[in-house]
Amino acid sequence: MTQSSACTQAQRDQAIAWLLRLRExxxxxxxxxxxxAWLAADxxxxxxxxxxEAQWAWMEPFTRQSFAARDAALRYRAARNDVRRRRPAVWAMAATVLLGLGWAVFSPQGWYGWSSTYSAGKGQRLTVTLSDDSHLELNTDTExxxxxxxxxxxxxxxxxEAFFEVxxxxxxxxxxxxxxxxVRDIGTAFDVYQQPGRVSVAVQEGKVEMAGGQQRRELSAGEQLAYDSDxxxxxxxxxxxxxxxxxxxGQLLFRGRPLGEVMAEIGRYHDVVIRLRDPKLxxxxxxxxFRTEQLDNLLNAVATLLPVKIKRLGEREIVVEASDKL
Structure with a gap:
């Protein structure tokens, strides 16, 4: 599971202070x-x-250019005339202005903005709180x-697949x-699942607008719709x-789902290949x-419910075939 952390403004301010102190x-x-010790604290x-550091590197070329904020910062003079004392203060003031300009551009509320990538591996889930207090919940094998x-x-x-509370x-x-x-939020909690050949959307609260090509659909709480590759x-x-x-x-809930779809869903949560011996199955x-993490129990339950049997051909290969009851 990987995550690029969304830092608070206070943490960013502390980081700038440390950067300046370490350079001095x-x-x-x-x-x-x-x-x-500060790095290890959080x-x-x-x-x-x-x-x-990245902002500093990005802003470094601007230290050699003339513009109002930089010039104002560099005109700053400390009260004492000691050059050795004055230079760090001048330099720190200029750096703070430049870095502050960088945050104004690259913060989540800035002109360019902020970007990050989050992912959950097979069998994992990840919950992320974004800078505006919206929440993302990532299902297995999601980015x-x-x-x-x-x-x-x-x-x-x-x-x-991800669930959004906006x-x-x-x-x-x-x-x-x-x-x-x-999918555009209209005050919503909703699920988006990208499957082979289609994207499914389910709205738990509020509304969303789905837009594909020249078509638009509005979904309300309790409604679902998919958009296919055509x-x-x-x-x-x-x-x-x-x-x-x-x-x-942590569950899989099936209500009259075809076995082919069920096996595909199970395969999302485990590092195995599941094949049906006969396409008719x-x-x-x-x-x-069923519990998503209990692969053997899940497969055994399916074999109990249906006229099929489960065969393992190796650690990562499973075959489902017809039993004598079919």
Whole structure:
């Protein structure tokens, strides 16, 4: 599971202060020790410091150019005439102005904005709180790219499935893109699942607008819809919101789902390949509630419910075939 941390403004300010202090006295052992302790105090501190360094590197060329904020900073003079004392103060003031300008450009509320990537591996889930207090919940084998700026909030669902609880802000729309579909929040909690050939959307609270090609659809709480690779809106595979979002509770809830789809869903959560020996088995219907992490129990339950048997051909290969009862 990987995550690019969203640092707070206070942490960014601390990181800038450390950057300036370390550049003024880079060989001070006590300062280095205190800095190491600060890094270890919070998992977000290393990320904040890396951001400060990146901003510094980006802004460095501007230190050789003339513009109002820089010139004003460099005109600053300390009260005393001691050059050795004055230079660090002048330099620190200029650096603070330049870095502050960088944060204004690259912060989540800045002109260019802030971006980050979050991912969850097979069998994992990840919950992320964004800078506006919206929440993302990533299902197994999922990756998203988040981009915030002063005008909009946007998420690219690269693969997999995510649940969004959005803090509504009419001045900064929140949207999700998955394949050829864009989902726009209208004060909402909703699920987006990018499957082979289609993207499914299920709304738990509020409303969303789905836009694909020249078509638009509005979904309200309790409704689901899918958009396929032929640029058409089609019925979603699940029958209700509870089934569509059961993964958030570590469960798979099937209500009359075809066995082929069920095996594909199970395969998302485990590092195995599951094959049906006979394509005719794909149409058998499955009903039940299963734990996602218990692969053997899940497969055995399916074999109990249906006239099939499970065969392991190796650690990562499983075959489902017809039993004598079929």
């Amino acid at each position: 006295t880079p060989t001070d052992p006590a300062l280095r020790q205190a800095f190491t 998992p977000a501190h290393p990320d904040a410091y890396r951001e400060a 998203v790219r988040v981009r915030y700026n002063r005008n909009r909030r946007h998420v690219d669902l690269v693969r997999g 803090r509504h802000d009419t001045t900064r729309p929140f949207s999700v893109t998955a394949g050829n579909l864009t 640029d058409r809106f089609v019925a979603a595979g699940q029958t209700d919101i509870a089934a569509a979002t059961a993964w958030r509770r 794909a149409g058998l219907r499955v009903n039940g509630n």
